[in-house]
Structures are given as structure tokens and as C-alpha cells.
Amino acid sequence: MSDINYFVQVINDRRSIRNYTDEKVTEEELRIILESARQAPSGENAQPWRFVVVKDPKNKKFLSDLCRRGSGRRFTGEFLSKQMQERFKGLKDEAKREAAFKKLTSGNVSAFVNESDVIIIVSGRKDVWDLPFDTSAAIENMLLAVTALGLGACWLVAPCIDVRDEMVLNEYFGIPDGYKTISIIAVGKPSRIPRPRPRLPLEELVFDEKFGQPYYSKDNE
Numbered sequence: 001m002s003d004i005n006y007f008v009q010v011i012n013d014r015r016s017i018r019n020y021t022d023e024k025v026t027e028e029e030l031r032i033i034l035e036s037a038r039q040a041p042s043g044e045n046a047q048p049w050r051f052v053v054v055k056d057p058k059n060k061k062f063l064s065d066l067c068r069r070g071s072g073r074r075f076t077g078e079f080l081s082k083q084m085q086e087r088f089k090g091l092k093d094e095a096k097r098e099a100a101f102k103k104l105t106s107g108n109v110s111a112f113v114n115e116s117d118v119i120i121i122v123s124g125r126k127d128v129w130d131l132p133f134d135t136s137a138a139i140e141n142m143l144l145a146v147t148a149l150g151l152g153a154c155w156l157v158a159p160c161i162d163v164r165d166e167m168v169l170n171e172y173f174g175i176p177d178g179y180k181t182i183s184i185i186a187v188g189k190p191s192r193i194p195r196p197r198p199r200l201p202l203e204e205l206v207f208d209e210k211f212g213q214p215y216y217s218k219d220n221e
């Protein structure tokens with residue numbers, strides 16, 4: 001397979017993995033993942049990211065509880081603002097729709113993280129302007145490295161999307177005042193690889209010179 005085909009395959013094969021076997025991530029694999037983060041671009045080459053590697057089951061459980069709380073709050077907000085009903089309006093079966101709302105607002109959807117082998121907390125220097133962009137580049141590098149290694153990962157904002165939860169997380173893991181926690185990544189050996197989530201077509205996403213003028217049209221394919 002040519003390098004470009006392999007590169008495209010890794011991108012396309014990446015999924016958010018939420019089910020894991022008991023198999024461990026080796027130190028060599030973990031180092032490749034973290035090294036991929038280190039090689040990411042950052043504004044002014046500030047490299048504001050810092051990573052806490054979490055393997056202790058007690059600490060993973062702590063993160064799982066925070067994830068449940070964070071996701072529960074977020075989805076409850078989406079339910080109360082009717083965003084969730086809008087998202088699920090295509091689902092006509094009322095019982096199924098209710099069950100989906102219940103599952104999402106419980107926050108349990110993000111509580112799986114303690115079943116992964118390793119959790120990487122991604123924090124960074126608050127005084128760096130591009131912190132969210134820089135850390136996102138580092139995280140995506142890690143997700144692709146994970147895929148290339150035959151492992152699975154999920155990127156989660158759940159435990160730190162609410163600043164109150166982020167403060168609790170930072171205190172627990174000793175993350176100092178000048179640092180903000182951006183996300184966590186759960187990593188392990190996948191026990192189930194989900195089907196690809198749908199993506200919008202390029203025809204809807206890419207414009208020619210002016211926003212709204214399609215660059216690609218279905219006729220040109």
C-alpha cells in the first residue's frame with residue numbers, strides 16, 4: 001500500500017472507542033502516542049500542553065464519575081433547551097426517543113473511561129493564547145497514532161467542560177493554577193469497533209471563493 005493510501009486509511013479507520021478488552025497498552029505504545037502529541041504544531045511553537053498519564057483504577061474511577069456528571073449536565077442542558085428534541089426529531093418511535101433522552105441525560109454515555117487501560121489528561125498553560133488549538137492538534141495526533149497502533153481511544157471533554165468540574169479535576173491531580181485542563185483521552189485495546197458515524201459531504205462543506213457557492217457539485221463527480 002502506498003504511503004498516502006495508508007495515511008488515508010488510518011484517518012478513516014479512527015473511531016471513538018468506548019469498549020475495551022483487559023489488554024494493556026505497552027510502555028512502548030504509550031511513548032509513541034505521547035511522542036506524536038509532542039510533534040504537533042502550536043502557535044508560536046509555544047508547546048503549552050502537559051499530559052498526566054492515569055492508570056491507577058482509583059484515579060480512573062474518579063475521572064469516570066466526573067465524566068458522568070459532566071455529560072449528564074451537558075445533555076440535561078440540551079434537553080431543557082430543546083436542542084436534543086431537535087436532534088432526535090427523525091426518530092419517530094416515542095419509546096425509543098424517551099430511552100435515548102434518559103440515557104444521554106444520565107451522563108452514563110461518558111462514564112466508560114475507567115474501563116480503558118490508560119487515561120491521558122491534557123492540560124496546558126493558560127497564558128498561551130492558542131491553547132485550545134494547540135492541544136487539539138496534539139490530541140488528534142495521539143488519536144491517529146492510537147489507530148495506527150491497532151489500539152482505540154476516545155477524546156472526552158465531559159470531565160472538564162464545566163469549569164467547576166475542571167477545578168475539582170485539577171485539584172485532585174495536582175494540576176497547578178496556571179494550567180487549564182482541556183480534555184482527557186481514554187486509550188485501550190478495542191473490544192468493539194463501532195460503525196463509522198456519518199459525515200457531511202464535501203459538497204455541503206466547501207465553497208468556491210464565496211461562502212455558499214459550492215466548490216464541488218454532485219454533477220461533477
Ligand SMILES: Cc1cc2nc3c(=O)[nH]c(=O)nc-3n(C[C@H](O)[C@H](O)[C@H](O)COP(=O)(O)O)c2cc1C
Binds near residue numbers: 014016017155158197
Ligand atoms: C472536542 C470533542 C469532545 C468530545 N467529548 C466527548 C465526550 O465527552 N464523551 C464522549 O463519549 N465522546 C466525546 N467525543 C467523541 C465524539 O462523540 C465523536 O468524535 C463523534 O461522535 C464522532 O464519532 P467518531 O469519533 O467515532 O468518528 C468528543 C469528541 C471531540 C472532538
